[in-house]
Amino acid sequence: LLALVDVNNFYCSCERVFDPRLQGVPVVVLSNNDGCVIARSNEAKAAGVAMAVPVFKVRELIHSHGMKVFSSNYALYGDMSRRAMSVIAQFSPNTEQYSIDECFADLEGMSHVDLRQYGQEIRARVLQWTGLPVCVGIGSTKTLAKLANLFAKKRPEFSGVCHLASMPQVRLDALMDDTPTGAIWGIGQKTAPKLKELGINNARQLRDAPASQLCERFGVVVERTSRELGGVSCFDLEDQPQPRKQIVVSRSFGERLTKLEDLLAALMNHIERAAEKLRAQDCLADHLQVFVHTSLFNPNEPRYANSINVRVPTLTNDCRVLADAACAGLRSIFRPGFRYTKIGVMLPELVPQGMAQGQLFEDSEQGASLMRTVDAINLRMGRGSVSLAGAMAKTGWKMKQGNLSPRYTTRWVDLVSVRA
DNA sequence: TCTGGGGTCCTAGGACCC
């Protein structure tokens, strides 16, 4: 048996923890650059703010409902996530953090426990210790636990905990009848309409569809999803965090950029982040990909998009070496006369440090030691304390964050003062 | 003229997730 524990409207709830005036008020959180809505409180959902909608399309709605708007504050959300996960981990010997705000928990061997009661205890403790509201879904497979969590969230009769495995079959069937396929984990906006063509409209029909037909038409992923709905486990709990397979750092710019030197400054910054991530995973890379493009949305503007693979002369996680390669790449794909909106760098293959071939003529220890020092200083003094000169030169690419809340939990001066 | 069968590896693109 598995539980899926998921924070309700996570980013909005984080904002509310430190500003009680936000309780009962519609709240939305925006993507980087204040572009799209990526989190909505229940009040905002009820008012009709769609997920991922560009914010300019709902400006009126936001205004007329007096909604509170926040820029993404990942320093805050990341720290709150860490806290919530550590509380949840107290309830199970094996957990798998699935995303920033949700976690699978193994409940095997707990059949003697009243699991609905147990779910309520999880909710109560996470709320008391972090201030975050969660819902708990319990089922015999990951897909069923996700489905149970959806019911726990959307249907008040469950009071935040839904245990599908203890439910009479007729009740389960009725709930699944009432669940469109698009709401199921793994069925997205392309697959749902195609399923409909076959007369498969809800979770129950998907569960009961012949596996061979599903596999042939949609591939193994949909077939597995169907089996999981029937209680056959196809996706295992991964209690050991899997090492990342690639690293991507990219940002849209706060404003359009036209000059190579501005793009280079942004790229240098992304390279630094990427190299930091690389070192944090004890990995090396010997090639990278740089990509750049103009607006994808404005049909009246000349478009340009390009990317390039660059070999790095040696396996490294030294930001200076990676930066040289990335700069050369950008210079070769940069075309003047365009208004660029985004640049990014990808490290598509990560080589664990221990597995790397030694360099016969390189003395890499000096560079490695410098990078360790840089990481230590930036950890202690704050990101960007030590930086590539090229990354510090320009700031025109920096993203818009017009409504950023304080970093309540990770920055001394941002601590909440209880009494002024 | 007539041109097999089985396999691997790589890449690009699609679909999905949060």
Add this chain to the structure above:
DNA sequence: TCTGGGGTCCTAGGACCC
């Protein structure tokens, strides 16, 4: 005027091997 960022997995097709 204004549209995020970071991932994973699967598949199809091409190149190549014997």
